[in-house]
Amino acid sequence: MAKPLQDRVVLVTGASRRIGIGAAVARRAAADGASVVLHTWSPHDAEQPWGADEDGPRALTGELRAAGARVLHVSADLADPEAPRALVEAARAEFGHLDAAVVNHARSSGQDLEALTAAEVDLSHAVNVRASLLLVQAFAAQHDDARAGGRVVWFTSGQYHGAMPAELPYIATKAALHELTRSLAVHLAPRGITVNCVDPGPNDTGYADEESRAAVAAANPGGRWGTPADAARLVGWLLSDEAAWVTGQTVASDGGWSAR
Known part of the structure; x- marks a missing residue:
C-alpha cells in the first residue's frame, strides 16, 4: 500500500535540534513517504540557554536518508528577507515541486516588559512573522494546484489560553500567526491548499x-508534558489526505492543558 505522503515533498523549518518538534515532524513526514526539505539555523540555538545541537542537522539528515527518504538540508537565517524565497527555490531545484510547508521555526528571547527592546521586537517579528508569511507566499506561488496535498501548517503557542509575561516578543508573534490562519485559509482554499495552526502545548x-517539568506535569490533566512526537502525529494527519477538508483551524495537542 502507498504511504500517506508518497511522492510528496514537505518542507520543515526549524529542525536544527534532534530533540525538537521540527525533527519529529521531519521523521514523521519521511516515515509517511515524503521527501523532506530540512531547514536549520543553529546560531539561534547557540544563543539560547539550551544551546545548539552541533551535529544535529547532519545527523538528522543521515538518519532520514538511512531510513530511505530523499532529503535536502538547507541552513538559512530567516531574518534575511530573501531567505524564504530561496528556501522554496532550493526545494524546487532539488525535487521539482513542493507540496507542503511546515513552518515550525521560532525565535525566542525571554524578554518581559522591563527587559523589552525595540531591536528584539523587530527581530522576532522578522523571523517569526515576516519570514513565515513570505515563506507561505513563495510556497503558494510555485504550487501546482493540479497536485493533491497542498498544505501549510504552522505553530502558535499557549498565549491565547494563558499569560506568558516573560516572553513578550515571542507571544506577540505567535499570536499573529494564530490570527493569520483563518485569512490565509480562506484565500488559499479555492486552490486546494489548506492552512492550519498547531498549538503543541507545554512540550518537552x-x-x-x-x-518546571514536575510542576507542569502535575498541572496537566494528562499527567505529563507533551512530546515532539505528539505534535508530529497531529501534523502528519494534517498533511495527509484525511485532513483535506480541515482548514483555517487552530488545533491544540496539549493533553487537555487548555481545558483546565
Whole structure:
C-alpha cells in the first residue's frame, strides 16, 4: 500500500535540534513517504540557554536518508528577507515541486516588559512573522494546484489560553500567526491548499528545568508534558489526505492543558 505522503515533498523549518518538534515532524513526514526539505539555523540555538545541537542537522539528515527518504538540508537565517524565497527555490531545484510547508521555526528571547527592546521586537517579528508569511507566499506561488496535498501548517503557542509575561516578543508573534490562519485559509482554499495552526502545548524539547517539568506535569490533566512526537502525529494527519477538508483551524495537542 502507498504511504500517506508518497511522492510528496514537505518542507520543515526549524529542525536544527534532534530533540525538537521540527525533527519529529521531519521523521514523521519521511516515515509517511515524503521527501523532506530540512531547514536549520543553529546560531539561534547557540544563543539560547539550551544551546545548539552541533551535529544535529547532519545527523538528522543521515538518519532520514538511512531510513530511505530523499532529503535536502538547507541552513538559512530567516531574518534575511530573501531567505524564504530561496528556501522554496532550493526545494524546487532539488525535487521539482513542493507540496507542503511546515513552518515550525521560532525565535525566542525571554524578554518581559522591563527587559523589552525595540531591536528584539523587530527581530522576532522578522523571523517569526515576516519570514513565515513570505515563506507561505513563495510556497503558494510555485504550487501546482493540479497536485493533491497542498498544505501549510504552522505553530502558535499557549498565549491565547494563558499569560506568558516573560516572553513578550515571542507571544506577540505567535499570536499573529494564530490570527493569520483563518485569512490565509480562506484565500488559499479555492486552490486546494489548506492552512492550519498547531498549538503543541507545554512540550518537552529540552529547555525546562526539573522543577518546571514536575510542576507542569502535575498541572496537566494528562499527567505529563507533551512530546515532539505528539505534535508530529497531529501534523502528519494534517498533511495527509484525511485532513483535506480541515482548514483555517487552530488545533491544540496539549493533553487537555487548555481545558483546565
